[in-house]
Amino acid sequence: MKLDFNIQINQRQGLALTAQVQQAIKLLHMTNQEILEFVEGNFQENPFIETNEYSDSEQQSNSSENNTKELDEAFTKNPYTKNEYETKTSLENQFETGETFIPNPLLGSADTDFDKISTLKSTSKSLYHHCAEFIESVDFSIKEKIIALRFLEELEPTGWLCVDLSKIAEELKCEAEILSRVLNKLQTIEPAGLFAQNLRECLILQAKELNTYEGNLAKVLDNLHLIANGKFELLKRRCNCSDEEISQIFKAIKSFDPKPGLKFDWDQTSIREPDLLVYETDEDWVVELNNSTLPNVKVGKNYAIDARRQVHDKKEKEFIKNKVSEAKWLVKAIEKRNDTMIRVGSEIVKRQRLFLEKGLQFIKPMVLKDIAEAVGMHESTISRVTTGSLIQTPQGTIELKSFFSIGLQQDDDHIGTSATSIRFKIKKLIETEDPIYPISDDAIVDILAKQGINLARRTVAKYRKIENIPSSFGRKRRNVISGLV
Numbered sequence: 001m002k003l004d005f006n007i008q009i010n011q012r013q014g015l016a017l018t019a020q021v022q023q024a025i026k027l028l029h030m031t032n033q034e035i036l037e038f039v040e041g042n043f044q045e046n047p048f049i050e051t052n053e054y055s056d057s058e059q060q061s062n063s064s065e066n067n068t069k070e071l072d073e074a075f076t077k078n079p080y081t082k083n084e085y086e087t088k089t090s091l092e093n094q095f096e097t098g099e100t101f102i103p104n105p106l107l108g109s110a111d112t113d114f115d116k117i118s119t120l121k122s123t124s125k126s127l128y129h130h131c132a133e134f135i136e137s138v139d140f141s142i143k144e145k146i147i148a149l150r151f152l153e154e155l156e157p158t159g160w161l162c163v164d165l166s167k168i169a170e171e172l173k174c175e176a177e178i179l180s181r182v183l184n185k186l187q188t189i190e191p192a193g194l195f196a197q198n199l200r201e202c203l204i205l206q207a208k209e210l211n212t213y214e215g216n217l218a219k220v221l222d223n224l225h226l227i228a229n230g231k232f233e234l235l236k237r238r239c240n241c242s243d244e245e246i247s248q249i250f251k252a253i254k255s256f257d258p259k260p261g262l263k264f265d266w267d268q269t270s271i272r273e274p275d276l277l278v279y280e281t282d283e284d285w286v287v288e289l290n291n292s293t294l295p296n297v298k299v300g301k302n303y304a305i306d307a308r309r310q311v312h313d314k315k316e317k318e319f320i321k322n323k324v325s326e327a328k329w330l331v332k333a334i335e336k337r338n339d340t341m342i343r344v345g346s347e348i349v350k351r352q353r354l355f356l357e358k359g360l361q362f363i364k365p366m367v368l369k370d371i372a373e374a375v376g377m378h379e380s381t382i383s384r385v386t387t388g389s390l391i392q393t394p395q396g397t398i399e400l401k402s403f404f405s406i407g408l409q410q411d412d413d414h415i416g417t418s419a420t421s422i423r424f425k426i427k428k429l430i431e432t433e434d435p436i437y438p439i440s441d442d443a444i445v446d447i448l449a450k451q452g453i454n455l456a457r458r459t460v461a462k463y464r465k466i467e468n469i470p471s472s473f474g475r476k477r478r479n480v481i482s483g484l485v
Contacts, residue, residue, distance in 0.1 A: 020329055027337045028384040032275045032293035035334065039295040047307075048320075048327045050298040127264035131155065134189045140182070147172060147182045151195065159194040159261025160202065193260040200224045206256045216241050220249050230477045250480070274392035276345045276400075278356065285356060287345045289338055290392075297334055299327045337385075343375045344385050348403050355403075356393055363421050366404055422453060423463045430469055435479040438472040 030038060043049050135148045150172060154163040165179050186195040192209035196202035204221050207213035213221070219239040220227070226235040236246055257263070273293045279286055304324045311317055348371065354362035368379040368386075375382075386400035426444055433439045439447075441460045448455055464471075470478065 020333075024333050024336070025384065027333050028340065028381060029387065030337075031272070031388055031390070032290055033272060035337070036293060036295050039297055039330075039334075042330060046323050046327055046330075048300045048304050048324045049330065050300045051295050127155070127157065127159065127261050128152065130264055131186075131189065131194065135186075138185055140185075143174070144178065144182050144185075147174065147179060148186060151183065151186060155195065155261070157261055158259035159196070160259070161195050161197050191257070191260045191263065193257060199258055202258060202260070203253060203256050206260075212252065216245060217249055217252060220246075220253070230473075232480065272390065274390040274397050276341060276389065276391040278345070278349050278391060278393050280356070280394070285349050285353065287342060287349050287391075289342060294338070295334075297331050299324060299331060340377070340381065340385055341389065344371060344377075344382060345391060345400065347371050347374045348391075348400065352403060356395065359395060363403070365419070365421075368404060419463070422448070422455070423467060425451075425453075426460060426463050427467050427469070430464070430475070433475075435475075438475040438479070440472045 043051060131152050140148055154161055156162055169176050169179055187205055192206045193202040196205055204213060216239055223235055223238055274290055277288045277290055307320050351366055368382045372379045372382045389400045390397050391400055429444055441457045444460050445455055445457050
C-alpha cells in the first residue's frame with residue numbers, strides 16, 4: 001500500500017457562531033445573580049462599561065451629547081470590529097456555549113436590597129460546633145483527642161458515624177481498643193444517639209439514657225431487623241410478648257429520635273433571590289423582572305470621547321473602538337435577555353392562572369414547544385431561559401422549568417391533566433387513606449378512572465416512588481410500628 005501526501009480543495013456550507021452569538025447564548029443561561037457577576041467581571045476588563053454604582057454620565061456636561069451621537073453613528077457602521085491579531089480559534093475559545101455551560105443557581109454574593117435574613121429561620125449552634133465543644137470538655141489525652149476529632153470529621157448530618165473503624169485504625173495507626181474507648185466516651189454526649197454506627201445502636205443509646213433498656217424493650221431492640229422485614233409474629237415468639245405488649249413497645253420506640261443530628265443546623269443552603277416576580281393586580285396577573293438583582297449597564301460614551309481625543313496611535317484607537325463596541329453589544333444583549341425572560345415568564349403565567357390562584361393540583365400540562373410557538377422562539381431558547389431561573393409566585397418560589405410536564409389524556413376533554421397534578425392527586429389520596437386498610441395502586445387506578453383520568457397501575461407505582469411513598473404493604477407495616485394500628 002502506497003502512502004502519500006497531497007493537497008485537496010473542498011467546498012462546504014456550514015454555520016459558524018460568532019463571538020457575539022456565543023456570548024448571547026451564554027447570557028440566556030444565566031440567572032440575575034450570574035448576570036450581575038458577569039457584568040462586574042467585564043467592568044474590570046472594559047473601561048467603557050458603566051454600572052449603576054460606577055456611572056459618571058450625570059457628572060458630564062451637556063455639551064458632549066452632540067459628540068456622543070457622532071460616536072454612536074461611527075460605531076453603528078462597524079460594530080464590534082474584530083481585532084486584526086485575533087484568530088478564529090481564539091474567538092471560539094473565549095466563550096462557553098451550549099450544553100458545556102452549566103449555570104450555578106446558587107451563585108451570587110453581591111449585596112442587593114433583597115432581605116436574605118427574612119427568608120432564613122432562626123437557628124441554634126451547628127452539630128459540628130456542639131460536638132466540638134463536647135470533645136473539648138472531655139478529659140481526653142492528646143492521642144484520644146485526635147481520634148475524637150477524626151470521628152467528628154466522619155459524622156453524618158443525621159448524627160450517625162458511618163465509617164469502618166478498621167480504616168480509621170489503619171489510617172491513624174492505633175489499636176482498635178483505643179478507638180472503641182474513645183467512641184464509647186463520645187456516645188455519652190447529649191442528645192443520646194449521636195455517634196451511633198447504625199439505627200439499632202442509636203435507639204439502644206436513647207433507651208439506656210432513659211434507663212429503659214431492659215426486659216421486652218431490650219429484646220425487641222436486639223431483634224430490630226425483624227421489624228424492618230415485617231416479621232411481627234416471629235418477633236412476638238422470640239420476645240414472648242402479646243399483641244398489646246408489642247404495641248406498647250412500638251410506641252416507646254416511636255418516641256425515640258432515629259436521627260438526632262437533624263435537630264442541629266448542618267448545611268445552610270444559600271438562598272438565591274428570584275429572577276422574576278409575579279403578583280396579582282385588580283386587572284390581571286403581572287410579571288416583572290427582579291430589578292434588585294439586575295445590574296444597570298451603560299456605555300461610558302463621554303469617557304470614550306475623551307479617550308479618543310487623547311490618543312493618536314492607530315492601535316490604541318482601534319482598541320477604544322473595539323471596547324466601546326463590546327460594551328454597546330453587552331448592553332443590547334442583556335436587554336434582549338431580559339425581554340426574553342419577561343416574554344417567556346408572561347406566557348407561562350398566562351397558561352397557569354389556576355395554579356397561581358388555587359395551588360399545585362391545578363397546574364396544566366405544558367411542554368417547551370407550547371411556549372416556543374407562543375412567543376415565536378426556538379425550543380432550545382426556552383430551555384436555556386427557564387433552566388435555573390426562579391419565579392416568585394403566591395404559591396412559593398419555584399423554578400421556571402418546574403412548570404413543564406407532560407399531559408395525560410382524560411376521557412372528557414382534549415386538554416389532558418399534567419403529570420405533576422396527577423402526582424399531587426395520588427399523594428392526597430394516600431394522605432387521607434385509612435391507616436388500617438391502606439389504599440392499593442389498583443384502587444388508586446379505579447378512583448382516578450372515575451375522575452376521567454386513565455392510568456396504568458405501573459404509572460401509579462412510578463409516581464408513588466417519585467414522591468417517596470412506600471407501597472400499601474409498606475405503609476401498613478409503618479402504621480403498625482408507629483402505633484396507628
